[in-house]
Amino acid sequence: MLFLxxxxxxxxxxxxxxxxRLKAANNWPVFLYQFDHVNKEHISxxxxxxxxxxxxxxxxxxxxxxxxxxxxxxxxxxxxALLLYAYGSFVKNGVPNSPPxxxxxxxxxxxxxxxxxxxxxxxxxxxxNPLYLxxxxxxxxxxxxxxxFNKIPxxxxxxP
Numbered sequence: 301m302l303f304l305x306x307x308x309x310x311x312x313x314x315x316x317x318x319x320x321r322l323k324a325a326n327n328w329p330v331f332l333y334q335f336d337h338v339n340k341e342h343i344s345x346x347x348x349x350x351x352x353x354x355x356x357x358x359x360x361x362x363x364x365x366x367x368x369x370x371x372x373x374x375x376x377x378x379x380x381a382l383l384l385y386a387y388g389s390f391v392k393n394g395v396p397n398s399p400p401x402x403x404x405x406x407x408x409x410x411x412x413x414x415x416x417x418x419x420x421x422x423x424x425x426x427x428x429n430p431l432y433l434x435x436x437x438x439x440x441x442x443x444x445x446x447x448x449f450n451k452i453p454x455x456x457x458x459x460p
Contacts, residue, residue, distance in 0.1 A: 379423075
């Protein structure tokens with residue numbers, strides 16, 4: 301499981317945050333989300349419990365290369381409606397608005413706060429500098445100082 305966490309950091313978390321910071325610094329509107337809803341059919345096909353890259357695609361696009369998962373639970377339908385609403389709003393207005401009650405934060409270039417929306421089965425939850433994410437960033441920063449590099453090999457981005 302540790303290998304999966306390290307691979308996830310190197311492949312997704314650190315590059316996404318670095319790219320998001322770079323775009324925010326150049327005045328691009330940046331909105332982040334983390335998809336954490338687990339579909340019961342999808343999870344039954346994995347050797348671990350968790351959400352994989354692109355797990356939200358069936359909620360947005362229907363059947364995909366990853367399979368045709370039934371979105372038949374109330375939670376699945378709720379998550380699908382929230383995602384479609386947010387994506388539709390982003391395409392139309394440039395801001396992924398959510399139903400009332402949750403303002404989707406944009407990443408700011410003016411401060412180091414990392415705010416994003418976490419998509420979970422009960423809806424959307426705003427996150428601000430969550431401990432688990434800050435621990436990941438600090439781990440990679442410490443390792444880069446100790447080993448004298450500021451990039452993960454193979455990636456053009458500096459650490460966030």
